[in-house]
Structure formats: C-alpha cells, structure tokens
Amino acid sequence: MTVDHRTPEDLAPPPAELRARELAALLARSHNIPADVHRLPSGKIVISVYYGLVARLDDACRFWWIVPISADRDRPLWTSAATPVAAAIRIAGHYRELRARPLAHLIHGGYLLTDVLMEHHEAAAPL
Template sequence: MTVDHTAPGDLAPHPVDLRAGELAALLARAHNIPADVHRLPSGEPVVSVYYGLVVRIDDTCRFWWVVPASVGRRRPLWTSATVPAVAASRIAGHYRELRARPPGHLIRGGYLTADVLMEHHTASAPI
C-alpha cells in the first residue's frame, strides 16, 4: 500500500496562475499600473487592471482581454497576446485610454467589475 504524503502547499502552482502573476508584476514594474490577480468562482484566474479592463488567461497561457470601444469602433473587441511583455505593453495603452475617460462614463457605458464583466463575456469567449 502506498500513501501520498503530498500536502497542498507542496504542489507546484499551475502555469496559468504563474502567467497571471507575471502579467500583474510586469504591469506594475514596467508600466506603473496597479493590477490584481483574482480567482473567479469558476476557478479561472484573471488580472483586474481597471474598469472594463480584465485579462483572462486560457489553458494555453494566452492572454485575452476586451479592447474598449473607441471613436472609430463603437463596439468592444476581444484581443489576445501570447507573450507577457507584449500583452503588458498593449494593455498599458488601453489602460491609458480608459483612464482618460470619466469614471461615471465608464460605469454608465457598461464597463463593470471583473466578475460581472467576465460572466457577461463568457458566452462570447474566444475559442
């Protein structure tokens, strides 16, 4: 008979969790943008950057987020990146764009907190 003596603390973190932490650290270090890693009720880690700017990491460690609507594009757009530094750089641009808008406009425009935003986009999530 074999006995497993592995404690939960002995298990290595999942690569998706590591990538989420890496992105949050890059945003803070390279772009001076505070970002938090959260776990949705589904267990999926997401990086919360700002109202309407939440990054999910899929099982292949690809970063997905919704680009805010702009003057030339009235609808939000899903986009992705595979390299953390590239994702951080692009997300930083979207962050600056959103920060330039009044917070009331973001909330009235449907930009929501992380868990509600992710629930809203689950049906249209990338394949």
C-alpha cells in the same frame, strides 16, 4: 490527527496563475499600473487592471481581454496576446485610454471583474 500528503508541486500555483502574476508584475514595474490576480473557483485566472479592463487566461495560457470602445469603434472588441510582455504593452495602452475617460462612463458601460464572476457563477449553476 490527519497527515497532509500533498507535495510541494501540489501546493505550487498553476502555470496560468504564474503567467498572470508575471503580467501583473510587468504592468506594475514597467508601466506603473496596479493589477490584481484572481483565481475563480473553477480554477480559471483573471487579471483585474481597471474599470472595463479585465484580462483572462485561456487553457493555453494566452491572455484575452476586451479592447475598450473608441472613437474609431462603436463596440468592444476581444483581443489577445501570447506573452506577458506583449500583453503588458498592449494593456498599458488600453489602460491609458480608459484613464482619460470619466469614471461614471466606464462603470456604466465597462466590462468589470464582477461581470466575469457573474458569468462564471451563472455557467456553474444556471438559474
């Protein structure tokens, strides 16, 4: 029989995951927006909000996501927020904007969670 010598601190989620969960909870509670938190095999954390709206956390626990294409801008734009509250407010606006668009358009031209996963796997094991 083996003994697990890990401490409760070893089993606790990393700070980035806690911040991501905080963002997901704020989106749900304050904006009625469902979001899923995912930990990649590398340990990086992503928050899937909607088609074309996936946020990431960097090493400093800052939130990053791609702002959808709009009438004023013909290409996506990376943006960020330092706190879960600021990220939730801004992401909620982008979510409403995306929900107003046809789903087929978003799937064709959006940045999806699968894109994040593919980038991760390609970087980890290039072909």
